Amino acid sequence: MANDYNQLNPAWGERSPVIIGLLCNWCSYRAADLAGTSRFGYPATLRDLRIMCTGRLDPTFVIKALREGADGVLVMGCHPGQCHYDAGNYKAMRRMALLRRTVIQLGVHPDRVQLAWASASQGTIFTEMVKNMTETIARLGPLNWQDTVSGETIQREMEAVRG
Numbered sequence: 001m002a003n004d005y006n007q008l009n010p011a012w013g014e015r016s017p018v019i020i021g022l023l024c025n026w027c028s029y030r031a032a033d034l035a036g037t038s039r040f041g042y043p044a045t046l047r048d049l050r051i052m053c054t055g056r057l058d059p060t061f062v063i064k065a066l067r068e069g070a071d072g073v074l075v076m077g078c079h080p081g082q083c084h085y086d087a088g089n090y091k092a093m094r095r096m097a098l099l100r101r102t103v104i105q106l107g108v109h110p111d112r113v114q115l116a117w118a119s120a121s122q123g124t125i126f127t128e129m130v131k132n133m134t135e136t137i138a139r140l141g142p143l144n145w146q147d148t149v150s151g152e153t154i155q156r157e158m159e160a161v162r163g
């Protein structure tokens with residue numbers, strides 16, 4: 001069976017996009033659960049990991065995921081003003097802005113790293129976000145970052161984003 005992603009970018013060959021999802025326990029992770037139990041269809045491109053809050057996001061997680069084979073990283077949390085730890089998502093916004101600038105310097109398209117919001121009841125928003133990001137990544141093609149950027153460069157940038 002032909003890989004449908006080749007219609008958007010023939011570089012996919014036999015493989016499909018891999019997106020790491022870092023999802024807040026209190027909202028987006030539950031939205032993902034709701035999408036599953038409601039049987040909302042979305043591409044099987046997301047490998048989701050639960051974090052307690054987007055404020056817990058260490059930017060090096062994102063760099064490491066890209067380094068180790070992910071084509072994109074989607075961070076999802078509670079809507080601004082609704083973080084269970086007060087302002088974690090505002091911290092995440094600042095970190096993600098810095099991180100997107102860092103990945104550009106490393107030759108990575110910033111759309112490979114995205115931040116979005118979905119409450120626990122917003123399974124449809126979660127589903128749409130996964131669909132949209134999958135299409136974006138599918139058009140950009142495989143990252144294969146480990147083949148194009150040296151380990152030392154990544155290490156240096158990881159230390160820089162750690163601050």
Ligand code: FES
Nearest residue numbers: 024053077083084
């Ligand atoms: S608890 Fe969800 S973003 Fe902070």
